[in-house]
Amino acid sequence: MTETDSLPPPSPAPLSAQGRFWALLPCAGVGARAAGPTAASLPKQYHLLAGRPVVLHTLAAFAGVRRLLGTLVAVAPGDHFLDAHAHPALRVVPCGGRTRADTVLGGLQALLAQGAQPGDWVLVHDAARCLVTSGQIDALIDECADDSVGGLLAQRLADTLKTGVDGPDGLRVVGTLERSDKWLAQTPQMFRIGALLAAMAQAGPHVTDEASAMEALGLHPRLVPAGAQNFKLTYPEDFALAAALLAQRQQGESVVSTSRCEAI
Ligand SMILES: Nc1ccn([C@@H]2O[C@H](COP(=O)(O)OP(=O)(O)OP(=O)(O)O)[C@@H](O)[C@H]2O)c(=O)n1
């Protein structure tokens, strides 16, 4: 164990009248779109950002949510990166699949095999979405735990939304969409484990998020507004922005703890 101090210690999860909550992090992607000219072969969820691998920033946010009973990280078979970061609050399971949806399906099955119940809630969150905060995760649970379907964090559109077509004359605008009812889906996305498992199995390996699988069954997940900082590391240019934001947050934390020390 070399970096257990990277994660806050697990706090005992209080029993909640609203049910039991688990987290599932799909962490088995290869990060093809993040591979710039100088990229190492390491998948993006393991790149170092502000002194820590990306996924440990993500896990630190989940470690701050007291209602979670446990977190399962779904990694690719043969991936031992997290072995060096063993932690009592974590289950690392080599159930990664060819697509994100396959990985989530394997992770849901693994949660049930490890004692979760079909009626428990699961919060599925991209390992590569490392700027999520404990406060946002708690807000999602607060908004959705009494809901009959579940829901997701999402961001309102700030820009005008175009449709484009890449034709013989180059990439051209062919229309402008009404944006007031459009949202960018983020994660976590929170549903009952049994319902999500059935929905994902039916939706197939190419569904891009959990909410889509539930929508395909005629359900309407709740949208919980979240800010632009909860973005997913996808392209090479995303890393510098994430590093700057994480460094700024760390600086903020150290200023607060210094002022606490001075106040004592
Ligand atoms: N087969 C896969 C594909 C993706 N993911 C995870 O799903 C999250 C979001 O997916 P995405 O950004 O698409 O990651 P990659 O598939 O790694 O990226 P790319 O499509 O650029 O290769 C990431 O945490 C990624 O590790 C996964 O667990 N299993």
Ligand SMILES: C[C@](O)(CO)[C@H](O)COP(=O)(O)O
């Ligand atoms: C789940 C997700 O992050 C919500 O925006 C997104 O759909 C993942 O997409 P990708 O196709 O795996 O990049």
